[in-house]
Amino acid sequence: MSKICWLHLSDMHISSKNSFDQNLINDALLEDLKSQILKHDISLSFIFFTGDVAYTASKEDYSLTKDFFAKLCKQLDFNMNNLFIVPGNHDVNRYKVSKLLDDSRRELNTREEIKKIIENQELFDSYLSRFDNYSEFIGSLYGRPFKMNSKNYYFSETRTVNEVDFGIIGLNSAWSSYGGRHDCNNIYISETQLTDAIEKVKTANVKIVLIHHPLSWLYEEDKSDVENLLFKHCQVILYGHLHRADFQIVNSIKGEQIIIPAGAIYTGRRVSNSYNITTIDFENKKISILPRRYYDGARKFLTDIETLGNDDISSFEVKISEEMMSNIK
Numbered sequence: 001m002s003k004i005c006w007l008h009l010s011d012m013h014i015s016s017k018n019s020f021d022q023n024l025i026n027d028a029l030l031e032d033l034k035s036q037i038l039k040h041d042i043s044l045s046f047i048f049f050t051g052d053v054a055y056t057a058s059k060e061d062y063s064l065t066k067d068f069f070a071k072l073c074k075q076l077d078f079n080m081n082n083l084f085i086v087p088g089n090h091d092v093n094r095y096k097v098s099k100l101l102d103d104s105r106r107e108l109n110t111r112e113e114i115k116k117i118i119e120n121q122e123l124f125d126s127y128l129s130r131f132d133n134y135s136e137f138i139g140s141l142y143g144r145p146f147k148m149n150s151k152n153y154y155f156s157e158t159r160t161v162n163e164v165d166f167g168i169i170g171l172n173s174a175w176s177s178y179g180g181r182h183d184c185n186n187i188y189i190s191e192t193q194l195t196d197a198i199e200k201v202k203t204a205n206v207k208i209v210l211i212h213h214p215l216s217w218l219y220e221e222d223k224s225d226v227e228n229l230l231f232k233h234c235q236v237i238l239y240g241h242l243h244r245a246d247f248q249i250v251n252s253i254k255g256e257q258i259i260i261p262a263g264a265i266y267t268g269r270r271v272s273n274s275y276n277i278t279t280i281d282f283e284n285k286k287i288s289i290l291p292r293r294y295y296d297g298a299r300k301f302l303t304d305i306e307t308l309g310n311d312d313i314s315s316f317e318v319k320i321s322e323e324m325m326s327n328i329k
């Protein structure tokens with residue numbers, strides 16, 4: 001085993017309405033990526049995008065999004081098959097809400113009720129039909145037809161890098177989302193989704209989970225189910241949505257986990273826009289996270305000293321414990 005590097009982006013919120021500011025920041029992002037990759041001799045194995053690619057989930061927004069990803073992969077000479085994207089609350093078409101969905105969502109109070117919706121194919125498909133524009137975007141990006149439905153609303157894929165099998169689990173935490181603050185504590189992943197997703201990559205050495213929402217936004221009973229499964233089976237959790245990049249190594253009685261939020265690439269010109277690159281060095285048992293933040297005065301992404309809390313360093317480094325190494329192997 002040697003090293004593995006990935007780029008984590010999230011919350012781009014592309015909209016045809018703010019293209020000037022968006023283009024300015026996207027161009028700065030691409031320039032910074034190219035220079036950081038060169039400077040730190042980074043070889044990216046994966047690009048992870050944890051949701052909210054578009055702002056209104058319209059076809060116009062997704063057309064701009066597709067252009068962005070094509071440009072990103074071209075400029076980094078990156079194989080699009082190693083780009084993984086999960087949907088966020090902004091990828092839900094919020095105009096496609098019916099009384100049927102409203103009524104059924106109000107009944108989501110227990111694990112059994114969540115399962116009942118997921119197992120009701122017709123009802124669950126109508127929840128997922130709100131991702132139709134997102135599905136079309138995913139299909140055209142990868143050049144193969146895709147329509148999200150009750151059989152494929154999450155993904156689990158395996159990739160082998162330097163003889164290590166990585167299980168990439170892309171969860172859909174936005175299927176019941178309405179957007180806005182009232183989603184907080186009312187987001188459902190479901191143990192059904194996560195159990196199925198883990199099963200498909202069960203032999204992988206390292207399991208990396210992509211979710212748009214942080215676990216703190218999940219409905220209490222669902223949060224407990226999901227957390228237990230994640231601690232038992234998965235080593236790395238990447239999420240977006242909060243527009244903040246606070247890294248955590250969580251060591252609890254249930255296990256150990258590396259939790260890496262991305263922050264948002266674009267939430268406006270003068271607010272915090274950020275991304276990060278993570279390297280796991282298996283040989284030296286070390287994880288290093290390079291956090292970058294956009295500074296509007298400089299029109300550039302620079303070291304994110306607000307997240308690091310220190311201007312003497314450019315990355316956050318932490319040792320991987322023996323316990324986690326033994327799980328990884």
Ligand SMILES: [Fe+2]
Binds near residue numbers: 242
């Ligand atoms: Fe979000």
